[in-house]
Amino acid sequence: MKDLIQLYDGWLPNEGLLKRLKRAEAEGVIEGCAIGHPKVVLRALVDMMGALHQDVCYVLERDEIGASEMESKGGLRLLQAIRILTASQYNQCTFVSAGGLRSMSKIVRNGINQLHAYAAFIGDASIQGQKADYLCDVLTSCLRILSQFLDDTNLVTKQHHGMMHPLIADNICSSQAIQDTNELLRVLASSSKRKACVVRMLALDLAAHAYKINADPDLLSGDMVEPIMTSVGSGFKGLDGATLRSALASELTALRIVAAASSRSNIVVQNFVNCKGHERLCTLVMAVLRAAIGGRFKGEEGEEGEGKRKGEGEGEGKGEREGEGEGEGGVEGEREIASLYDNLEWQLRMCKGNPRYVEVMLLGAIVRPFQEEGGYLWSAQTSYAGLSTPSSFSSDASASAFPWDAADQGVRGSGERERGREGGRERGRERERER
16 A cells, blocks of 8 residues: 555546546446456455554554554555545445445544544644544545545436435435534634644535535534534634635635525524624634735645635636635735635625525625724725825724724814825725726
């Protein structure tokens, strides 16, 4: 397996073969790596997954264990080999028929249960910290494997007429899987470490797909949706770089789940209101803007799976967005801000028939930020536009909704403030004439 990983890491199926896959769909045939990856190889790896729980227990029971031993005896190398092979839909078909998805769901559930005892030590240099990081690596590897089955164009996990969706039948996108996701969110709620953020992001991606394909009304209950709602609006305190981008991706995915559930039930909207959803949205919007202005998104790109993420338009013309890093020639944090507002725009389109949800969205994402952080937003806008910020519009100003409306609210400014407002109006008129 070590040789396989070294030779094929980063491998993807040939695009020509993928086109043949789509043409063969009408005939009910899955073609692909039949010669290069015989079924017996992947079936053997799936059989080895049955002993992975014992491998994990072996690592957790040791007083001291090295990284190489974790890879070989802890099952990480096995999961990495499976991830490489299941990039092929031919191999995915074999993986599903051999019971790989159902085995993977059990590994994820066991990993969540075991993480309870170590979550507080994630990122720590102690032996407990090493074990916590190891469990995060196991969950990350499993969730990355499962993420390859979530594409709407996937032929292997496509729902067949009159049959239960394969991802629901194999407990990947079932109600039980969402309960596991919620438990994982609770376990990792207090951790802002890189590994925890990546696990949260991947788990919420899986949950988002579940809400898309699973019509089970149990998914709309408060117990199901509330833990996802409360993961929005953390504020990203102390995060930067790739960790911050992972945390933002998690919160945007959580919002997508809330929107999908809200479009199906008004009760979800009420639960979102009860969870102070508009305040959480305001916190998210301001945290993204502050992080962008402060240059905190700058840093190394994320691990595989974060380089390219689908836009929030869900196939409605948004296409693929590049990874969450700084774009060449772009403004620092511009992509993250665009991703945030693409997400909000998609939610408004999706839930436009639910006025209560639209009201909460507009209040949290637009009205409240201007009410509470008008001065900061004005200074941020002028900073992005490359203009000088009048001294009267300092980033500390937050008393008025719009700094230039201070006089209308009975606040008597000095002549300098009036000149600043007039200068702002003049710049606005000049930009209007340019447009």
